[in-house]
Amino acid sequence: MEPHTQFSPRVLLAIDDLRLRRTNEAGLRAAGFAVSAPSDAEAVSVLAESFSPDVLVVDTEMSGVDDRPLYQQLRTETDGYMICIEPAGRDRARVELLRSGADDAVSVPVTPDEIAARCHALMRRPREMRTDWDPVQQSVISLGPLVVDTGRHEIRLGDSEVAATRIEFSLLEHLCRRPTEVASRTELLESVWGPNWVGDTHVVDVHLSNLRRKLDKAAPNLRVVHTVRGVGFRISNDILDAAEEQAVTGMPAAMREQIEPADEAAEVSA
Numbered sequence: 001m002e003p004h005t006q007f008s009p010r011v012l013l014a015i016d017d018l019r020l021r022r023t024n025e026a027g028l029r030a031a032g033f034a035v036s037a038p039s040d041a042e043a044v045s046v047l048a049e050s051f052s053p054d055v056l057v058v059d060t061e062m063s064g065v066d067d068r069p070l071y072q073q074l075r076t077e078t079d080g081y082m083i084c085i086e087p088a089g090r091d092r093a094r095v096e097l098l099r100s101g102a103d104d105a106v107s108v109p110v111t112p113d114e115i116a117a118r119c120h121a122l123m124r125r126p127r128e129m130r131t132d133w134d135p136v137q138q139s140v141i142s143l144g145p146l147v148v149d150t151g152r153h154e155i156r157l158g159d160s161e162v163a164a165t166r167i168e169f170s171l172l173e174h175l176c177r178r179p180t181e182v183a184s185r186t187e188l189l190e191s192v193w194g195p196n197w198v199g200d201t202h203v204v205d206v207h208l209s210n211l212r213r214k215l216d217k218a219a220p221n222l223r224v225v226h227t228v229r230g231v232g233f234r235i236s237n238d239i240l241d242a243a244e245e246q247a248v249t250g251m252p253a254a255m256r257e258q259i260e261p262a263d264e265a266a267e268v269s270a
Contacts, residue, residue, distance in 0.1 A: 009123055012053035013037040014044040014070055015085065016062050020108070024057065027112020033119065041070050048078045055081045055119045060097065075101040076210045079167045081122040085110065101206035103199060125196055141176045143235065144242025146224060148176050160218035167192060168211040171204070175225065179235035179243075182228045208233060 011033045015021040018039075025037040036051050038044050041064050048056070056074055064073030071084050084102040086093050094105040104118050141148040147156040150173060155162040164172070170192045175183055183191075185201040193203075208225060215224045226236040 008032055008034040009055070009119070010034045010036070010051060010053045011055045011057060011119055012044065012047055012051055012080070014041070014056065014058045014062055014074070016059050020059075020085075024112045024115050028116050028119065031113075031116035031120070033116070041065055041073075044070065045073065045077065048074055048080075053078065053080045055083065055122055057083045057085065057115060057119070060084050060086050060093075071097070071102065072100065075206065076213075077165070079165045081119075083115065083118055083122070098200050099202045099206075101203055103203075125198060141173070142243075143176060143179055143239050144244075144246050145219070145222065146176070146235075146239050146243075148173055157215055157218045157222070157224070162214050162218050164211060164214060165207075167207050168214075171208055172211060172225075175233060175235050179240060182232045182234045184232040187232070204233075 009032070011028050013021055013025055013028070013035060015024065015037070021037050021039070025035050028035045033055075036047050036053070038047060041062055044062075045065055047053070056078065058071040058074060060069060060071055062070040064070040066073060071082065075082065081103045082101065083104045083106065084094075084097045086097065086105060086107045088107050088109070090107060094107065097105040103122055106114070106118065139149065139151040141150070145158045148154075148169075149156070153169060155164055155169065155172065171188060174188060174191045185204045188204050189197050189201060212225055215222075223236040223238050226234055228234060
């Protein structure tokens with residue numbers, strides 16, 4: 001990256017059409033952005049992590065390395081603002097994109113000036129992620145098999161560590177701090193995105209859905225987040241019951257199950 005652009009807002013372009021990619025790259029650079037514009041989905045996926053883009057401009061016609069639409073794959077990999085570019089005449093599709101986690105959606109034809117203006121507009125509504133350590137807050141939240149370590153920014157479920165984006169981590173932390181209460185979408189938006197957030201509240205569902213898939217992969221038989229239809233989300237009874245049992249017995253259920261068979265065998269042999 002050029003020295004004079006190292007502190008500029010970063011935009012990652014994922015556009016298949018060569019002409020559209022080049023014109024938008026030039027337009028965004030002229031508007032003061034540091035731009036990366038790879039030509040294939042694999043490079044986009046790598047740069048989504050290493051380039052740490054503030055905004056992603058994604059062509060919805062591009063497929064990811066796992067054959068899903070690229071914008072869906074990127075939504076699980078980065079918390080950057082996302083502008084999706086749709087083919088002309090698909091107004092309803094733009095609505096679905098916003099409900100699927102996009103922060104903005106436009107249809108071609110679209111000018112580089114408009115893309116740059118939309119990027120600037122997104123950057124004016126920063127997500128107020130809490131990154132400083134607050135000594136008043138408990139830094140390690142342990143609920144049975146679920147451990148959320150805010151100091152190390154780690155989630156552990158049973159014996160597995162679960163990799164999560166900043167937003168996914170913050171959503172789970174909020175739920176874990178009041179595990180028996182239901183948090184509404186509005187409450188989660190204000191806690192994680194900040195009180196000035198403007199957008200579709202279903203963005204919460206998208207990020208929690210991505211987090212659930214990761215938690216399910218770590219512990220397929222254990223549900224962590226429960227949806228209360230029409231109200232919001234809370235920590236599941238599976239986790240709450242396990243946490244209560246651990247508080248009573250002083251040990252995780254899995255450890256107790258390992259000990260109990262050994263005790264039974266000893267009684268039989270006696």
